Amino acid sequence: MKRTAQSKTPADADARKAIKPVICYPVDTLPVPNMTIYAAVRESMKLTDEVIVPPRDARVFRVSAGNFFRIISIDGPQVGDLNLWAEDDLSERFYSGKTRALHGTHLSTGDQMWSSFPHMRPMATITYDTLDWYGFDEDGGGVHDVIGTRCDPYTNRLLSGQDYHHCCHSNLTRALAAETGLTLQQAEAHVHDVLNVFMCTGFTYDTHQYFMKASPVRPGDFIEFFAEIDLLGGLSTCPGGDCSAEHSSNTAACYPLKVEVYRPEPKALEGWCPPKPSTYSGNHGV
DSSP: OOOOOOSOOOTTHHHHHTSOOOOSSOOTTSOOOOHHHHHHHHTTOEEEEEEEEOTTOEEEEEEOTTOEEEEEEOSSOOOEEEEEEETTEEEEEBOHHHHHHHHOSBOOTTOEEEBOTTTOOEEEEEEEETTTTOOOOTTSOEEEESSOOOOOHHHHHHHHSOOOSOSHHHHHHHHHHHHHOOOHHHHHTTOOOOEEEEEEEEEOTTTOOEEEEOOOOOTTOEEEEEESSOEEEEEEEOTTTTTSSOSSOSSSOOOOEEEEEEEOOTTTTTTOOOOOOOOOOSSTTO
16 A cells, blocks of 8 residues: 655746656667577477476476577466576576566566676577467556566564465465575575566556556466576466465465477577676676
């Protein structure tokens, strides 16, 4: 809830509010991914691996640089929470906040998922999205957001007083620990803010609160990514199913999601190489 203002409205309030906004991060100089090359490469790719993520659970998968992966709806409308890490260094991970600042609140074809400091490079590029037709609806809702963090047991306890162990945060923690051999405590430190795949979200017009509504995803829909670097991916099926009512639930209808990994023909990406980390010196002016 937004509290009632306690301060007196100044005489020049309208003039202050009328000042036009300025984009914080103009992207005119941002390197643009070559979508033509990606589209051509997609024609020759072959399925090499697939992972089924059960309802209210998570799985970790690996994708080599230069390969593609898809997240696919298979049995019913289901939202997923995606984490990405550099395969050889878990400290380099998806930076949802900076991705949001560069590309906006919701991602689709041509947008890139950027990594954390000091690396600051694209980890993956979205190359296809069967839900790109959705755009933004009359409520301001869009699909595949980088607004929300992930459902977690800490916020759930704060708001409900109950412990719930199938939040996406917990699912991802268990999956990463199982894949890497880290303890749960060690793995939890690497779980981070997500790309909410297939989730339909926005901000309310009156209170500007984060909202969710029933996802438009249907079996057969998918979002596809090109791995710019060697990746370790983590995907959780949200316990809220399509998130039409709540996102930490044992009663919502939940369905599995499938991850497919594809490898292009060996010569299809001839001349391509993974992006290098940021060239900033790191001395912070010292």
